[in-house]
Amino acid sequence: MYVMKLRSDNAILKANQVELERSVESQKKTLAKQKKDFEDILESNAQLNKLINTLKKDMDALDKRFKKGKRDVGKIAVEKPEAIERIINKGSDNAARCVELASGAKHTEKELKATKKSEINPECPSLANPSYVPYE
Known part of the structure; x- marks a missing residue:
């Protein structure tokens, strides 16, 4: 037991x-x-x-x-409306692309290869153009 x-x-x-x-x-x-x-x-x-x-x-x-400096965008817009419109539209397009990239969009081949100041997105160069190295 x-x-x-x-x-x-x-x-x-x-x-x-x-x-x-x-x-x-x-x-x-x-x-x-x-x-x-x-x-x-x-x-x-x-x-x-x-x-x-x-x-x-x-x-x-x-x-x-x-x-x-002393910039007056309103005054310049009155004097040169087409130029200001072109500048603002391009800046808006660049800024929209920055938002896309920050949200996870893929870089284009052109963005990846951009190394000159004239080729980059000036609104967010370090985000949009990883190959670009600014010369100061």
Whole structure:
């Protein structure tokens, strides 16, 4: 009778051990997945920070262009409406392309190959033209 009880207890303990080993293995897999997810999040965060810094530089450069000297866009628009319309339309097209690229659109071959100031998108050169290196 005592031996039977020990055998029964032993069988229960073995079943419990198997279940615990499964749980431990499951927890190890979960921890490994969480670690990988965390690393992916850190990498994405680093890429976003790099993009944000690039966009801030572009914004500062654009801000400098508009605050250069004593410009009166209204006065120039009255004197040369066609020129201002052309400039604003081109700037709007360039800005729209910047938004597309920031939203994940693929670069065109022309954008990737642009290295001269006359070939780039001046609204967001570092985003739109990764091969362009400004000469200051």
